[in-house]
Amino acid sequence: MDRFPSPNPNVELKLVTYLSNGLKVKGMLAEPKYEKTNEGFLYLRGGIKNVGRVRPARIAQFAAEGFIVFAPFYRGNQGGEGNEDFAGEDREDAFSAFLLLKSLPKVQHIHIFGFSRGGVMALLTGIQFPEAASLVTWGGVSDMALTYMERTDLRRMMKRVIGGTPEKFPERYEERTPLFKMEALKAPVLIIHGVNDHNVSVEHAYRLERRLKALNKSVEPWYFESYTHYFPPGVNRKIVQDLTNWMKRQIKR
Numbered sequence: 018m019d020r021f022p023s024p025n026p027n028v029e030l031k032l033v034t035y036l037s038n039g040l041k042v043k044g045m046l047a048e049p050k051y052e053k054t055n056e057g058f059l060y061l062r063g064g065i066k067n068v069g070r071v072r073p074a075r076i077a078q079f080a081a082e083g084f085i086v087f088a089p090f091y092r093g094n095q096g097g098e099g100n101e102d103f104a105g106e107d108r109e110d111a112f113s114a115f116l117l118l119k120s121l122p123k124v125q126h127i128h129i130f131g132f133s134r135g136g137v138m139a140l141l142t143g144i145q146f147p148e149a150a151s152l153v154t155w156g157g158v159s160d161m162a163l164t165y166m167e168r169t170d171l172r173r174m175m176k177r178v179i180g181g182t183p184e185k186f187p188e189r190y191e192e193r194t195p196l197f198k199m200e201a202l203k204a205p206v207l208i209i210h211g212v213n214d215h216n217v218s219v220e221h222a223y224r225l226e227r228r229l230k231a232l233n234k235s236v237e238p239w240y241f242e243s244y245t246h247y248f249p250p251g252v253n254r255k256i257v258q259d260l261t262n263w264m265k266r267q268i269k270r
Contacts, residue, residue, distance in 0.1 A: 018031045018032070018033050018034075018046065019031060019032045020032075021045065021073065022073075023047075023073065023077055024073055024074045024077055025074075025077040025078075025080075025081055026050075027049060027050050027051060027052075027081060028047050028048065028049060028050060028077040028080045028081055029047070029048050029049075029050050030045060030046070030047050030073055030076070030077065031045070031046045031047075031048075032044075032045060032046075033045065033046050033087070033117070034097075035089075035113060035114070035117050036113065037089075037092065037099075037109050037110045037112075037113040037114075038106070038109045038113070040092050040097070040098040040099040041097060041098045042089060042090065042091070042092050042097040042098065042099070042110050042113070043089075043090045043094065043095050043096055043097040044071075044087055044088055044089040044090055044114060044117075045071055045073065045076055045087070045088045045090070046085070046086070046087050047073075047076040047077050047079070047080035047085070047086040047087075047088075048080060048085045048086075049080055049081065049083060049084075049085075052083055054083045054084060054085060054123070055123055055124060055125040055126065056083060056084045056085065056124070056125075056126055056128065056150075056264070056265070056268075057084065057085050057086075057087070057118040057119070057121065057124035057125075057126060057127040057128065058079055058080075058084035058085065058086040058087070058118075058127075058128050058130060058264075059086075059087055059088075059111070059114055059115055059118055059127060059128070059129045059130065059139075059142065060075075060076060060079060060086055060087065060088035060130050060135075061088075061089070061111055061129070061130065061131040061132070061135035061136075061138040061139050061142070062088060062090075062091075062132060062133075062134075062135050063131075063132045063133025063134040063135045063136075063156075063158075064133065064134060065101055065103055065134065065174065065178075066093075066094065066101060067094075069132075069133060069134070070090070070094070070095075071088045071089075071090055076088050078254075078257055079130070079257065079261065082257065082258065082261040083261070083265075084128070084261065085118070085121065085123060085124055087114055087117060087118050088114075089110045089111060089113075089114040091107050091110050092106075092107050092110055101178075102178050102179075103134065103161075103174075103175065103178045103179060103193070104134065104137045104138055104141065104161065104193040105178070105179070105192075105193060108138060108141050108142070108145075111138045111139075111141070111142045112142060112145050112146070115127060115129070115142055115145075115146050115149075126150035126268055127146075127148075127149055127150060128149070128150050128151045128152070128153070128264045128267075129142050129143050129149050129151070129152045129153070129204070130152075130153045130154075130155070130260075131152075131153070131154050131155070131157050132154075132155045132156060132157065133155075133156050133157065133158065133216065133217055133246070134158050135154075135157065136154035136155070136156070136157015136158045136159060136217070136221070137157070137158045137159065137161065137193060137194070137195060139152055139153070139154055139157065140152070140154065140157075140159065140195035140199075140202070140225075141195050141198075143202050143203075143204050143206075144195060144198050144199070144201045144202050147201060147202070147203035147204070148203070149203070149204040150204065150264070150267055150268055151204050151205050151206075151207070151263070151264045151267040152202075152204040152205070152206045152207070153206075153207045153208075153209065153260050153263075153264065154206070154207075154208055154209070154222075154225070155209040155210070155256075155260075156209070156210055156211065156214055156216070156217050156246050157208070157210075157217065157221065157222070157225075158217050158221055159194070159195065159196055159221040159222070159224055159225040159228075160194050160196055160221060160224055161179075161183075161190045161193040161194045162183040162187070162190040162191075162194065163218070163220065163221060163224070164217070164221075165182065165183050165190065166183070167218055168216075179193070196224060196225065196228050199228050199229060199232055199234065200232060202229075202234060204235075204267075205234075205235035205236070205237070205267050205270075206225075206229055206234065206235065206236045206237070207236075207237050207238075207239065207260060207263055207264075208222045208225060208226055208236065208237070208238040208239065209239045209241075209256065209260065210222035210238070210239075210240055210241070211240075211241045211243075211244030211245050211246060211248065212240055212241065212242045212243075212244070213242075213243070213244060213245045214244075214245050214246045215245060215246065216245070216246035217246060219240065222238065222240070226238050237263070239256075
């Protein structure tokens with residue numbers, strides 16, 4: 018661990034190198050300086066490579082709400098070994114990050130948060146670790162084949178990273194799609210999505226909500242009619258407070 022300059026005087030940041038399936042992967046740990054907490058928060062970013070990088074200010078924002086936050090950069094990024102592969106083997110980076118948080122003496126509960134492509138990573142992690150306290154997906158992908166169909170600008174990257182199209186290799190897209198594995202999920206789920214989202218359509222949220230309800234899982238959707246993939250700063254701050262309060266309430270259930 019190495020100290021990192023924090024944008025918030027009340028939050029301490031550290032750069033962390035940790036092991037994921039034998040690879041040295043990088044991530045960022047944020048912890049409140051003056052507030053005692055036993056709540057862990059796994060932050061799973063969206064994008065790929067330099068698109069959607071972990072932002073220190075965002076990690077500090079969640080830590081300031083009373084969480085010990087860890088955000089993996091995923092393999093191959095910012096000095097880490099290996100190559101990111103869009104919710105393929107790089108899901109292990111999220112799994113190992115969950116275990117890292119679990120190993121911290123202060124942490125008693127771990128909440129999982131995923132934004133955009135991180136929604137898939139969050140759901141896969143929640144399936145892998147049924148002991149997770151809660152799970153939030155914000156503007157999150159839930160169906161990788163649907164992403165391929167909707168995002169023509171990502172198709173070349175997805176074909177390269179995944180190894181082909183959903184038509185030729187449906188099993189490779191299904192493997193990256195948590196909707197087919199939700200039976201194992203135990204954590205209550207909060208879905209946050211802008212109805213006018215053109216990066217990740219609200220259909221991803223609808224499909225996830227329908228699947229969870231069909232399995233009688235605990236799910237609460239928050240849909241915002243006026244917003245896209247990115248919410249105005251003031252609204253964003255209010256939702257961060259609301260979702261972290263929602264997470265804390267799940268512990269008391």
